[in-house]
Each structure stands twice: as C-alpha cells, then as structure tokens.
Amino acid sequence: xxxxxxxxxxxxxxxxxxxxxxxxxxxxxxxxxxxxxxxxxxxxxxxxxxxxxxxxxxxxxxxxxxxxxxxxxxxxxxxxxxxxxxxxxxxxxxxxxxxxxxxxxxxxxxxxxxxxxxxxxxxxxxxxxxxxxxxxxxxxxxxxxxxxxxxxxxxxxxxxxxxxxxxxxxxxxxxxxxxxxxxxxxxxxxxxxxxxxxxxxxxxxxxxxxxxxxxxxxxxxxxxxxxxxxxxxxxxxxxxxxxxxxxxxxxxxxxxxxxxxxxxxxxxxxxxxxxxxxxxxxxxxxxxxxxxxxxxxxxxxxxxxxxxxxxxxxxxxxxxxxxxxxxxxxxxxxxxxxxxxxxxxxxxxxxxxxxxxxxxxxxxxxxxxxxxxxxxxxxxxxxxxxxxxxxxxxxxxxxxxxxxxxxxxxx
Numbered sequence: 001x002x003x004x005x006x007x008x009x010x011x012x013x014x015x016x017x018x019x020x021x022x023x024x025x026x027x028x029x030x031x032x033x034x035x036x037x038x039x040x041x042x043x044x045x046x047x048x049x050x051x052x053x054x055x056x057x058x059x060x061x062x063x064x065x066x067x068x069x070x071x072x073x074x075x076x077x078x079x080x081x082x083x084x085x086x087x088x089x090x091x092x093x094x095x096x097x098x099x100x101x102x103x104x105x106x107x108x109x110x111x112x113x114x115x116x117x118x119x120x121x122x123x124x125x126x127x128x129x130x131x132x133x134x135x136x137x138x139x140x141x142x143x144x145x146x147x148x149x150x151x152x153x154x155x156x157x158x159x160x161x162x163x164x165x166x167x168x169x170x171x172x173x174x175x176x177x178x179x180x181x182x183x184x185x186x187x188x189x190x191x192x193x194x195x196x197x198x199x200x201x202x203x204x205x206x207x208x209x210x211x212x213x214x215x216x217x218x219x220x221x222x223x224x225x226x227x228x229x230x231x232x233x234x235x236x237x238x239x240x241x242x243x244x245x246x247x248x249x250x251x252x253x254x255x256x257x258x259x260x261x262x263x264x265x266x267x268x269x270x271x272x273x274x275x276x277x278x279x280x281x282x283x284x285x286x287x288x289x290x291x292x293x294x295x296x297x298x299x300x301x302x303x304x305x306x307x308x309x310x311x312x313x314x315x316x317x318x319x320x321x322x323x324x325x326x327x328x329x330x331x332x333x334x335x336x337x338x339x340x341x342x343x344x345x346x347x348x349x350x351x352x353x354x355x356x357x358x359x360x361x362x363x364x365x366x367x368x369x370x371x372x373x374x375x376x377x378x379x380x381x382x383x384x385x386x387x388x389x390x391x392x393x394x395x396x397x398x399x400x401x402x403x404x405x406x407x408x409x410x411x
Contacts, residue, residue, distance in 0.1 A: 021093035041195030139362030142296030159253035223251030236267030324355035356390020370401030
C-alpha cells in the first residue's frame with residue numbers, strides 16, 4: 001500500500017467513491033456515471049492509499065487501485081487567541097468490500113505524519129461516529145445547539161424595518177467577510193480564505209444555498225443569512241439556516257425579521273449555533289422553540305511538542321509539569337513530556353522524570369483547545385492527577401476558553 005496525493009485525472013473516481021460513501025442511496029459507483037464535480041478551494045488536498053508496490057511511480061497509478069481515500073483542508077483556526085494552522089480532515093471513505101481491514105487506520109496515520117512534516121500540529125474533523133475516531137485520538141471540542149421554531153413565533157424578537165436586504169452571490173464574499181469578522185471571534189473560529197468562502201460557505205454539495213445580506217441605512221453590511229428551504233413530509237417545509245451572522249444586536253434582530261417573514265412559505269425555521277439561550281429568554285413563549293444540545297467536531301493534537309511551542313499561554317502561567325501521555329496511534333506523542341511555560345510562551349520536551357499528570361491524547365487535545373478543564377477531565381476519568389501541585393500548574397497553563405470553543409464550519 002502506498003499513500004499518495006490523488007492526481008487530477010483520478011478526481012472523478014474519487015468523487016464516485018465519496019458519493020457512495022456519503023449518499024449510498026445513489027447506488028454503488030459506476031464508471032459511466034457522470035455528474036458535475038464540485039469545486040474545492042486551493043487549501044483542499046485529496047489523498048488515497050493505493051494498492052501498488054512501494055515506490056511505484058505516480059504515472060503507474062490507476063484509479064481502480066484506490067483502496068481508501070480522504071482529504072484535508074489546510075486552514076487556520078483561532079486557538080487560544082491566535083490563528084494556527086489546522087488540518088481539517090474530510091472525505092474519509094472506502095468501498096464496503098474492503099472495510100474493517102485496517103486501511104482507514106493506516107490512511108489516518110499517514111495523513112497525520114504528512115501534517116506533522118508540513119508543520120501542522122493540530123487536526124479537526126466531523127465524525128460519522130464519535131467512538132470510531134476516538135480510537136485514533138480525536139476528542140469532542142465543541143458543543144452546539146439546534147433550535148427549531150415556527151417563523152411567526154419570532155415576532156417578539158424582530159426589529160422594525162430598516163436598511164435593506166439584498167441577495168448576494170460568491171462574488172460578494174468580501175461583504176460577508178466583513179460581517180463574519182465582527183461576528184465570529186470564537187475560539188476555533190476559522191480565518192476564511194476567498195476560496196473557502198466561494199467553494200464551501202456559498203456553494204453546496206448538491207445545491208447552492210440562498211444568501212441574503214442586510215445593510216443598514218448607510219449601506220454598511222451588518223448581517224447575513226445562509227440558508228436553504230427543504231420540502232418536508234407531513235410537517236411542511238423547513239427553512240434551514242446554515243449561517244446566521246450579525247455584527248451587532250440590530251443586525252441579529254433584522255435577520256429574525258427576515259426569517260419571520262417566511263411564515264407564509266415554511267412551517268419551521270431551524271438554527272444551529274453556540275449553546276446560547278438568549279432567543280429562548282426573549283420569546284413571548286420560551287416553549288415555542290425546541291432546543292437540542294448536540295456534540296460538534298472533534299480535535300486532535302498531531303504533534304505535541306510543536307503545538308506547545310506555537311501556542312500562547314496566559315501571562316500569569318509560570319512553571320513546569322510532567323505529563324504521561326498515552327497515544328496509541330502516533331508514537332512521537334506517546335510517553336512522558338515536561339511542559340514549561342514562562343512569559344506567555346512554552347516548551348515541551350521528552351523526559352524520564354516521574355509524571356505529575358497522566359492522560360490520553362484525546363483529553364490532552366481537549367485541554368489544548370480550551371474545551372474542558374483539568375478538573376472536569378479528572379472528574380470524567382480521562383485524566384489522573386499524581387501531583388496536586390503539577391495539576392494546578394497544568395490548569396493555569398490551559399484554562400478553559402470563555403466563551404466555549406465553537407468550530408462552526410462544515411468540512
């Protein structure tokens with residue numbers, strides 16, 4: 001087996017494999033099937049394990065030799081106050097006839113090695129099954145709320161008509177980006193590129209979303225909504241909001257007005273966002289909205305030593321702690337490491353010293369991302385304190401982020 005970039009002339013076969021993995025109702029892939037290949041931003045890198053001899057030249061690769069595939073986005077996320085490169089793992093797929101033979105594990109190991117060589121110390125993904133990716137060191141780093149409400153119930157939170165709404169397309173991405181930058185300062189927020197706006201936010205896998213921008217009376221972009229309308233069964237149509245961005249409260253309430261005024265067309269509006277409850281608190285009847293909390297994307301430390309060297313630490317965090325890290329998947333993260341922090345920077349080096357704290361790489365990843373605290377991880381049994389002083393030092397190095405990390409991107 002050889003891990004290789006997928007050449008352009010194999011992209012159609014790659015797309016057919018993904019279609020069957022993620023849309024099995026379309027049937028097994030057929031070489032004669034033709035469909036438009038979705039465009040991807042230039043930060044998208046497809047990879048595959050090929051069933052070929054080691055060292056075989058790329059010119060000898062055949063698309064039929066792809067055993068398992070994936071891709072990664074080389075994007076930047078805000079981690080502890082600053083943007084850092086993160087590998088957004090996507091499109092992990094294999095045909096059913098060769099599953100459960102260890103191919104995905106090998107593919108991910110090769111991918112993680114590539115990320116490390118490229119200087120990318122963290123990875124993230126949306127799992128099809130959380131337990132599956134926990135085996136490879138990933139852990140949940142975001143929770144989100146899914147809200148469902150009848151549009152007319154939004155009347156209590158709408159603003160009076162002002163400014164104007166206009167429909168926009170990918171060429172207007174810069175106007176949306178100005179709103180996004182004011183709206184999305186969350187930990188794990190993405191530093192979006194033009195290509196990502198055009199080919200991921202404003203383009204759908206099967207159909208493109210609708211996008212409306214609200215401008216105030218001075219013509220300044222202040223809010224936008226990315227959504228689609230889905231036909232229902234007996235419950236009528238649903239307006240599914242993919243992104244609900246606003247630079248301020250006025251913009252938020254104007255978006256609610258826009259959605260409310262679909263009450264003659266849809267039965268339900270759905271949102272997904274941070275686990276906030278201000279909408280429920282301001283409705284005339286808080287029970288009108290159904291709110292469900294769900295786990296979000298997972299993260300993983302790919303290279304512990306590099307991650308610590310890159311991160312910023314609280315100015316008042318000083319000292320050292322020895323961690324015993326359990327990482328069955330990536331041997332360079334497995335062992336005992338001394339973390340030292342001073343002046344807002346940190347170092348991490350292997351050591352033979354006795355451990356102050358024991359944890360697996362998933363718990364470590366949640367600490368790094370700012371999702372869970374040392375105390376909560378100890379309570380859940382994912383972290384064992386050997387030295388109370390060491391645990392206190394670790395907690396000062398990695399306090400949980402406020403507000404909680406929120407990775408809103410689908411990739």
